[in-house]
Amino acid sequence: MLQNIPTGLSVLELIYLIASVLFILGLKKLSHPETARRGNILSAAGMIMAIICTILFHKKDGQPIGHIGLILLAISIGTFIGWTIAVKVKMTAMPQLVSFFNGMGGAAAALISLMEFPRMNPDLIARTGMMNGHAIAILLGLIIGSVSFAGSMIAFGKLAEKIGDPKLKFMRVVNLTFMAGILAFTVFILTQKNIHLENISWMAYVLLGLSLIYGVTFVIPIGGADMPVVISLLNSFTGVAAAMGGFLYDNQVMLTGGILVGSAGTILTILMCKAMNRSLLNVLVGAFGGGGAGLDKVAGNIKEISVSDAAVLLSYSQKVVIVPGYGLAVAQAQHLCHEMEKMLDEKGVNVRYAIHPVAGRMPGHMNVLLAEADVPYDRLSESDEINEDMPNVDVVVVIGANDVVNPAAVDDPSSPIYGMPVVRVWEAKNVIVMKRGMGKGYAAIENFLFYNDNTRMLFGNAKESLQKLISEIKSL
Amino acid sequence: MLQNIPTGLSVLELIYLIASVLFILGLKKLSHPETARRGNILSAAGMIMAIICTILFHKKDGQPIGHIGLILLAISIGTFIGWTIAVKVKMTAMPQLVSFFNGMGGAAAALISLMEFPRMNPDLIARTGMMNGHAIAILLGLIIGSVSFAGSMIAFGKLAEKIGDPKLKFMRVVNLTFMAGILAFTVFILTQKNIHLENISWMAYVLLGLSLIYGVTFVIPIGGADMPVVISLLNSFTGVAAAMGGFLYDNQVMLTGGILVGSAGTILTILMCKAMNRSLLNVLVGAFGGGGAGLDKVAGNIKEISVSDAAVLLSYSQKVVIVPGYGLAVAQAQHLCHEMEKMLDEKGVNVRYAIHPVAGRMPGHMNVLLAEADVPYDRLSESDEINEDMPNVDVVVVIGANDVVNPAAVDDPSSPIYGMPVVRVWEAKNVIVMKRGMGKGYAAIENFLFYNDNTRMLFGNAKESLQKLISEIKSL
Amino acid sequence: MQEILSFIYVHKEAIFIIALSILLGIEVISHVPAILHTPLMSGANAIHGVVIIGAIIVMGHADTTASLTLGFLAVVLGTLNVVGGFVVTDRMLEMFKKKK
Amino acid sequence: MQEILSFIYVHKEAIFIIALSILLGIEVISHVPAILHTPLMSGANAIHGVVIIGAIIVMGHADTTASLTLGFLAVVLGTLNVVGGFVVTDRMLEMFKKKK
């Protein structure tokens, strides 16, 4: 038995082992800031090894891989398109791009299942009926892959702002119905006995159709701002779908890689929810989200500040902290923000940025945004760090942030964001808030910071306000 | 194929899976202080499940487990002895006990290999010669198991102070020779072809003998104080030996459990070395260790303090920190130490203990020691914590500690302990050092703390000095 | 029930591998700082592109034009996932690197 | 060489399980605080007592008196490792628990 194994197959297994370990190490390094980039390269190396060696060494019933020319063509096309898109797209469009690529993986998994379904071993089915590991893996791969594909495309559309956020309360019922339907139909397929495969091949297509629709109805009602969480969830779905393929072909690298992403993705989803102080269920069912312009029901005193006063206040301060938020990204004012920071720096003002982990609409949004504008990395501090020093800060400039500077998170136990870590800007000596009006943030709740004694509002689109502020500072 | 599998075997696999997961979770919880105890219980639950279900459900070639009565008898005997020893033995004798139990596991693994050797499948050997997975697993299990057994017994003897630390420089050569011999003999066995097993069964015994001797010669030259590290290493050896059994019987729980301990044990060994700022190689080859009474070559001023002066100084302080060390354990003075601390506490003195992670001769030695004397947990602080507050401390009492309060770790780059974290007692206003004389510590290096201006020595056995101090404080 | 149990027995190694991979995934990710959530999501996204291996196998053993076409599509999509995933992740991480 | 490669192929699942377990072991332990080193060592020591499963299997299928005797010994020693290991660890950890 030992002597008859072709060397190629053994080498392939070894390569698969190495690739799996590289995936794990890569993921591990990806979760530390200093090693993240190397981690990504490690996983990529594992992937390339696995692909090349599969083409070279894989055998099925003694047959090597055929159609190599076409396979290489397909890979070239995929590489060309993937690379071009990935390199060209703007930094701020990254989340939808991740969603798009995730959908591609899901589609590939679904296609594999679709093709394997009619090819199942008739002997096996004669013996066990459809209730066997092979059939289960195929069906799960089909369902999960297509849900992931359809869902990712919707998420992509939402983030690219091509699909809106319809308020569809009844969707919850529709979704549950669909889920039950898919489940029932799967069980129906699995309990078939003594059948010919040709007679039930159509069932795979029905299942595909159902799953695609479910993918759409699942994501449609969730608010656009929650898409990062949804993408992370669909990401772990695709991982599981890929693992099903590993089960099918007794292929350990697909199994490990897929399951690894499945479990890491699930944890990541939960972590992302936690960072927003919400539960996953809450995100999926959608208790809040979408934000919008809120009515000002609070009778309080709003104090505005003129651009010239703001310029003077900033120029003669010692310590200034800038708290960027979603509005800065919307206004695409990061470059102006950096310009102002440089000008103040030249005047001898100590300027830092307080980066809240969930400011914006994706984790790390602010880092990416400010990095795009070439803000030096050492100017960015985590909000916790800045909080300690807050009482010594002369002016905090809040640019398009709202929820992440809401004192309710600290002092109002009835608030939905109570307990979320926030930048405690109200402890600084002065606060200048730049936003367009009294619009609410993502959590759609009131922010009493704006009514504080030491808060001054500078209304207007962040880009224009910053522009004015800069010319004012220049002319001082 | 699917229908013919007896339910018992499937249940067994499921239980093995659960047990493996419990082992992993248990180990994970064991590494956090709050959950450690629950972690241990989790792993124990996994083990019990695995044992019971093996007896009930295991089948080999369709045969269930036989001799169940005898097996239960053996388990009862083992449980009785193990439990009795484990419960009776004094807390301070724990390390040698761990070593003893570790040796038992190693011996069991070696015995299994010894019995499996003549039972190898003759067909397999006819086809592949001895070079097959089965034979490799058996031989590795035999070698590693017996090295671990013999080594653990020696470590046990050293910690129980039944075996000394002979200074045998030539042992290194002997060891390398033995290792090479074992390796060569193993390769010799594995390259046998076309043989009858009966003709080579004696080889297993020779290998056993060689490995046992190597286990002894490997540990003998290492200093007694380094035994915790050696035990941790042998611990991971036994894990690997157990995993070999898993390979042999295609038994996943043995495989996972064994390998898990093998890798966790290796990391732990390295962490232990790191905490002492040494490399594993340095420990094994033995650059220093064993300690001993050192000659005082430093011309400096040693200032003694009388018991009554010390009592006055302590009683009228506000903040006192006690730094316990190996000498406290040797003198078994933990109860007296607690008594003194209570008396000072009643006088309104704020007393805390600074626990250095590698004070004593095993990690956590001081925690165990002081817990035995019922010192409340919240009086114990990690050395890092205390260090910050050190300048505000009125008196530090160093009881039988030496290396962990050596300023050379901070200011003498040429010192072998340079870089090791230490309790920076010299920053306190006064330091009282209680030890018998000018004996050196484990690292056998000079300690300039004793010559500092604010240091006073209180010579004598820790137990007697404390006794005198207590009656002095009482009479104040 | 019987079927599920037999299933477990037949696939015991795969199930062990799955269980261990799940635990590893959890263990490896659980301490990631929030700012790395997006790149990590993207990096994980690239890794499940390993589904391309399956696509290659299917296509490499395709016997009809229909299955060859579907297989071709699967390989293209899988490659998109892999290449796009890794490149996008790298671009994101580039933004995080310390500038001098 | 050929033999080693074939070996890898035949035992591919076991090898994967080993690789994953190694990584898990490293991952799980790597942040343990120093004061837990000794109990952790002891707890890990108890876990490799899983070798007792092998001892039970050997003894349960022993056919000669000699092998029965050796098997008996192996089970006794294995039990010692398991029981002693867990009990000692528990005793140590008891010492660490917060007293009220």
Ligand SMILES: NC(=O)c1ccc[n+]([C@@H]2O[C@H](COP(=O)([O-])OP(=O)(O)OC[C@H]3O[C@@H](n4cnc5c(N)ncnc54)[C@H](OP(=O)(O)O)[C@@H]3O)[C@@H](O)[C@H]2O)c1
């Ligand atoms: N980062 C993530 O991963 C993530 C993912 C999902 C959800 N979230 C959630 O998103 C929120 C992030 O908080 P945040 O403080 O960054 O943003 P926010 O609370 O959503 O507030 C953004 C504010 O910016 C203002 N704004 C919008 N466009 C502007 C423009 N062109 N110029 C100036 N101001 C403009 C809006 O007020 P006006 O309309 O008055 O101008 C709005 O109040 C949190 O609630 C977080 O939980 C985060």
Ligand SMILES: NC(=O)c1ccc[n+]([C@@H]2O[C@H](COP(=O)([O-])OP(=O)(O)OC[C@H]3O[C@@H](n4cnc5c(N)ncnc54)[C@H](OP(=O)(O)O)[C@@H]3O)[C@@H](O)[C@H]2O)c1
């Ligand atoms: N914890 C671990 O896991 C572990 C394991 C292995 C090695 N180590 C090493 O052990 C050392 C531990 O440091 P340490 O400061 O605790 O101990 P130490 O440096 O070994 O010093 C102990 C001191 O106690 C004194 N002493 C001995 N018996 C005494 C008695 N009956 N009454 C009073 N004093 C007595 C000795 O001086 P006299 O002879 O003058 O009395 C000696 O200088 C470190 O170097 C560490 O790296 C630790």
